Amino acid sequence: MGGLPVDGDGMDTSQLLKGVLDLAVLAVLDRGDAYGYDIVRTLRDAGLEDVGDASVYGTLRRLYRAGRLTSYVKPSDEGPHRKYYGLNQMGRDQLHASMKGWTEFTRTLDGLLEGVAR
Amino acid sequence: MTESTDPMPSPAPAPDTAAGDAAYLAAVRAELADLEPDELEEVVDDLASHLHEVRSIGAGRPMAEILGPPRRYAAELRAAAGLGEPAAGDSRPVGETSPEPVLVGAAAGVGAGAGAAAGVGAGAGTAAGAVDAGAPSPPPPPPSGPASVLPPPPEGPPPGAGSALPPPPQGPLPPPGVVSGVHRPGDALGHAVTDAAGRVTGHRWWQGVTGFLPELVPAWWVVRAWLAVAVLGALTSAGDAFVGGGPVLLPRLFGSVVVGLVALVAAIVWSVRWGRARRLQVPRSAGIAAGLVILAGIVVVLLGLSFVVARSDSGPAFDQAVDTLAVPPLSPVGAQASPETALNVYAYRPDGTPVGPVLLYDENGRPLVVGAAVGDMNERAARVYSDSTGEEIEVVSPSDANGVPVPNLYPRQLFQLDYGQPDGGVRRQPLPPPPVRVPGAVTATATTATTTATTATSTAPAPSTPAPETTVITGSTTAPAGADPSGGPATTAGGGADPSITATTVP
Numbered sequence: 001m002g003g004l005p006v007d008g009d010g011m012d013t014s015q016l017l018k019g020v021l022d023l024a025v026l027a028v029l030d031r032g033d034a035y036g037y038d039i040v041r042t043l044r045d046a047g048l049e050d051v052g053d054a055s056v057y058g059t060l061r062r063l064y065r066a067g068r069l070t071s072y073v074k075p076s077d078e079g080p081h082r083k084y085y086g087l088n089q090m091g092r093d094q095l096h097a098s099m100k101g102w103t104e105f106t107r108t109l110d111g112l113l114e115g116v117a118r
Numbered sequence: 119m120t121e122s123t124d125p126m127p128s129p130a131p132a133p134d135t136a137a138g139d140a141a142y143l144a145a146v147r148a149e150l151a152d153l154e155p156d157e158l159e160e161v162v163d164d165l166a167s168h169l170h171e172v173r174s175i176g177a178g179r180p181m182a183e184i185l186g187p188p189r190r191y192a193a194e195l196r197a198a199a200g201l202g203e204p205a206a207g208d209s210r211p212v213g214e215t216s217p218e219p220v221l222v223g224a225a226a227g228v229g230a231g232a233g234a235a236a237g238v239g240a241g242a243g244t245a246a247g248a249v250d251a252g253a254p255s256p257p258p259p260p261p262s263g264p265a266s267v268l269p270p271p272p273e274g275p276p277p278g279a280g281s282a283l284p285p286p287p288q289g290p291l292p293p294p295g296v297v298s299g300v301h302r303p304g305d306a307l308g309h310a311v312t313d314a315a316g317r318v319t320g321h322r323w324w325q326g327v328t329g330f331l332p333e334l335v336p337a338w339w340v341v342r343a344w345l346a347v348a349v350l351g352a353l354t355s356a357g358d359a360f361v362g363g364g365p366v367l368l369p370r371l372f373g374s375v376v377v378g379l380v381a382l383v384a385a386i387v388w389s390v391r392w393g394r395a396r397r398l399q400v401p402r403s404a405g406i407a408a409g410l411v412i413l414a415g416i417v418v419v420l421l422g423l424s425f426v427v428a429r430s431d432s433g434p435a436f437d438q439a440v441d442t443l444a445v446p447p448l449s450p451v452g453a454q455a456s457p458e459t460a461l462n463v464y465a466y467r468p469d470g471t472p473v474g475p476v477l478l479y480d481e482n483g484r485p486l487v488v489g490a491a492v493g494d495m496n497e498r499a500a501r502v503y504s505d506s507t508g509e510e511i512e513v514v515s516p517s518d519a520n521g522v523p524v525p526n527l528y529p530r531q532l533f534q535l536d537y538g539q540p541d542g543g544v545r546r547q548p549l550p551p552p553p554v555r556v557p558g559a560v561t562a563t564a565t566t567a568t569t570t571a572t573t574a575t576s577t578a579p580a581p582s583t584p585a586p587e588t589t590v591i592t593g594s595t596t597a598p599a600g601a602d603p604s605g606g607p608a609t610t611a612g613g614g615a616d617p618s619i620t621a622t623t624v625p
Binding site: 021035036037052053054055056057058059060061062067076078079080081082084089115 | 157159160165166167168170171172174185186191192194195197198199201202260331333352405411
């Protein structure tokens with residue numbers, strides 16, 4: 001899968017993910033509306049293999065309640081209806097703001113790591 | 119998985135797993151029982167759907183093995199959603215400062231790689247290998263049977279591998295779903311209802327409306343600030359809370375517009391800040407409802423304002439028309455005359471003395487006949503209906519010595535006809551001349567070309583009520599009202615408003 005290293009590889013990626021799951025979910029939804037499980041799979045496909053189902057659903061609920069997301073229900077052929085989530089303007093605003101913060105953060109950290117002998 | 123070309127095999131869960139999934143759902147629900155009912159329903163709804171999705175690839179395995187124990191799932195969701203701990207007993211306000219989500223490592227009970235593979239597989243045929251490799255022990259159920267293989271959704275590519283996302287919600291809605299999975303038969307009715315609701319709420323206009331309405335909430339923040347200041351102003355300004363007293367939007371505070379304006383600005387700032395902070399906690403449904411209320415309120419206010427404006431516009435205009443037109447709104451009997459048709463002409467000297475009878479001609483010497491369309495003024499009398507009173511009025515033209523009507527001889531005599539007499543007869547009530555106001559200090563400098571008589575010149579203020587006689591037709595006329603005592607042969611009434619109209623005495 002080539003994902004991020006998991007626990008035990010020297011870095012607790014779940015702790016890293018904590019701070020950026022909002023950004024990750026918003027980024028997924030920026031590609032288009034999606035339902036919960038779809039988002040989980042997309043995140044794992046992208047390499048965030050540690051992401052927990054409940055964390056994604058909880059994040060969606062929180063973002064939704066904070067007015068960042070729209071939500072609607074769509075029937076599914078395979079079973080219960082699916083609840084789709086999508087970005088509204090507030091969500092897009094947050095995504096862009098978080099993106100900026102993330103970029104600055106990684107640049108800072110890259111700068112610190114540059115001097116480290118490999 | 120020989121049917122790997124099938125984009126979406128969806129094996130039905132075995133009965134025991136279905137029951138187990140339902141139990142899992144119930145267990146998570148119990149863990150979250152302290153949530154607000156709306157939020158709990160949303161969360162459980164999400165999970166019910168999720169369990170079905172997960173079950174489609176994790177067939178045969180206990181759900182607690184795939185997703186972790188219910189308690190852990192609930193705790194993880196609670197943390198990620200920023201919901202309070204169950205001990206707290208209430209849902210904490212959610213906002214920018216809500217706690218960061220806690221990630222629980224890979225799906226509980228399964229190695230990270232396997233869990234991820236199982237998750238990624240997600241029932242997609244293209245990932246069948248991963249599923250096979252990742253599934254620990256029980257084989258997947260045979261992908262056969264009438265209810266086990268469902269047709270692919272008509273939405274396009276199957277969700278699953280890579281970044282394939284479902285189509286945007288604007289697409290046509292698929293047919294109602296087949297009820298299967300974690301839902302028991304008893305859920306069928308509720309399922310049908312949610313499906314129907316899903317068709318409505320998935321529709322484009324619904325999404326458009328529900329997406330739009332919450333955007334109106336900030337308008338309410340401003341309105342409530344204004345209302346607060348307006349109410350305060352009404353309390354402190356003794357009824358005159360608004361500038362000018364009309365529908366002006368600037369409230370006075372303590373009788374001062376400036377104070378009111380400052381207070382309004384401060385109130386709006388405070389209200390918007392408060393609203394923005396609180397908005398993060400308000401469920402979206404409340405936002406939609408608030409948007410609806412605001413929309414209705416805006417419509418009502420606009421309607422009311424337009425009504426007020428229309429009234430204030432039409433009022434003065436109407437009064438002015440009454441003041442200046444001085445034309446009886448009459449329509450003829452059996453003839454086509456506009457209500458503006460004049461039936462009579464009253465002439466006055468500049469000093470306000472009534473003049474008459476007079477003959478009117480235009481600049482070409484043609485007799486001027488007003489109300490020509492009212493019947494045939496060559497007849498002696500015509501009857502019309504008053505538009506304003508609905509009463510019938512008889513217009514009588516004066517006649518010359520031979521009894522021939524003279525249509526340009528004025529004033530004519532107007533009678534109001536009253537049919538309601540006890541004896542069945544008709545009473546003819548003479549109509550007095552209208553009250554007029556002759557402009558004061560009129561200096562008539564023009565001399566008329568057609569007569570050599572004296573021209574009335576007066577600088578005296580006109581009397582406010584000329585009070586002419588009710589019957590002004592004299593001499594040679596045969597008007598039944600009799601002679602005009604004041605109507606000596608007037609010589610000339612030139613120098614009026616229209617020099618082209620020349621009044622001469624009756625021959």
